Amino acid sequence: SRIPLAGVIGHPIAHSKSPRLHGHWLKTYGINGHYIPMDVAPQDLVQVIRTLPKAGFVGVNVTIPHKEAVMSAVDQITDRATLIGAVNTLTFREDGRILGDNTDGYGFMENLRSGAPDWDPKSGPAVVFGAGGAARAVITALAEAGVPEIIVTNRTRPRAEKLRDDFGQRVTVTDWVQAGNVVEDARLVVNTTSLGMIGKPELRVPLDGLRPDAVVTDLVYTPLKTRLLATAEEMGCTTVDGLGMLLHQAVPGFERWFGERPVVDAATRAAALR
Ligand code: SKM
Structure with missing residues (x-):
């Protein structure tokens, strides 16, 4: 053959x-x-x-x-x-x-589970940056895993609202400028935007309130350690880079x-x- x-x-x-x-x-x-x-x-x-x-x-x-x-x-x-x-x-x-x-949602969840085995999906809210195709895959996987609340924040709000309409109750929308506040409740933070990628602007979000038991993951893998992951690491959080996805x-x-x-x-x- x-x-x-x-x-x-x-x-x-x-x-x-x-x-x-x-x-x-x-x-x-x-x-x-x-x-x-x-x-x-x-x-x-x-x-x-x-x-x-x-x-x-x-x-x-x-x-x-x-x-x-x-x-x-x-x-x-x-x-x-x-x-x-x-x-x-x-x-x-x-x-x-x-x-x-x-298979993107599957890849996201397998990467997260292998990089942060102690993360419990049911422990609390996830904050997702971005509302594009990658965010849709991530949100599907998070909802299936039993994450109780998925807070989506996007630079253009209508795209995030579309996600909420498609995925229902568990998804809520927060303005990009308010992201620093919602991050304080997060047990998981996910960047699904291309911000932080080589040649793109940085994802600028105040992480001061982040819980040290939060897991932070970035879909960007060039560089492997984005500024988001480096900052989270300094705060004692478990971080998972995007290559594994x-x-x-x-x-x-x-x-x-x-x-x-x-x-x-x-x-x-x-x-x-x-
Ligand atoms: O979903 C994957 C796709 O299967 C392959 C790929 C790539 O080769 O860069 C990236 C993602 O879109």
């Missing part, structure tokens, strides 16, 4: 760490397959995806800016992808049907495509960073 192919579709795609990550697992498990980065412009997305199964692809990851648009190219979609409103993992089935899933979200796809559930460990991290 043919050598199984998988890959990641984005625009741009050069920055993606997925090819090194999956390449590491293919090598580790002795699987004769390939994982290829593909830069596809929005107007070509659906057409490219339709040709992939014939070219030997068993599935692909989909990243920015295609995660919402790709939903129109799938035949079947998982409940969690529907709830998040985005797809990041496609599986091309033998019968020709395309299955769309979203990328590693863990890749697990379900790799398993489906290549038939082996890969392990996320220090070697995986090192390989992704190479």
Whole structure:
């Protein structure tokens, strides 16, 4: 049979760490397959995806800016992808049907649980910065884990209000300027914005009131230790960097495509960073 192919579709795609990550697992498990980065412009997305199964692809990851648009190219979609409103993992089935899933919420929660094993979801509120696609994945996972209150704060309030309308009671909205106050009650703080990333402005939020038993995590992983995480660490908080989310979200796809559930460990991290 043919050598199984998988890959990641984005625009741009050069920055993606997925090819090194999956390449590491293919090598580790002795699987004769390939994982290829593909830069596809929005107007070509659906057409490219339709040709992939014939070219030997068993599935692909989909990243920015295609995660919402790709939903129109799938035949079947998982409940969690529907709830998040985005797809990041496609599986091309033998019968020709395309299955769309979203593993970002799963990756977020696995990363958090492995980096902060003492964090109890039910212990109290989570404060989430940002209301974009990544926030939707995070909030889905937090609600499922039983977090009693999810306080969303966004620079533009209407986007956060949309989240509250979609996710219901457990989500409340707080103005960005008030964020310093709500942080005082938080048992978990999550940055889902791109603030703090290399080349972007810093996330500026007063953390003085943060409880030392709070867990702070950032989806940004360039740099690995953002200013948010460095400040939280100085205050005695447990911190979890964002690279692990990328590693863990890749697990379900790799398993489906290549038939082996890969392990996320220090070697995986090192390989992704190479
Ligand atoms: O959801 C993931 C996606 O599967 C792959 C990726 C990447 O390669 O940078 C980032 C996230 O969007």
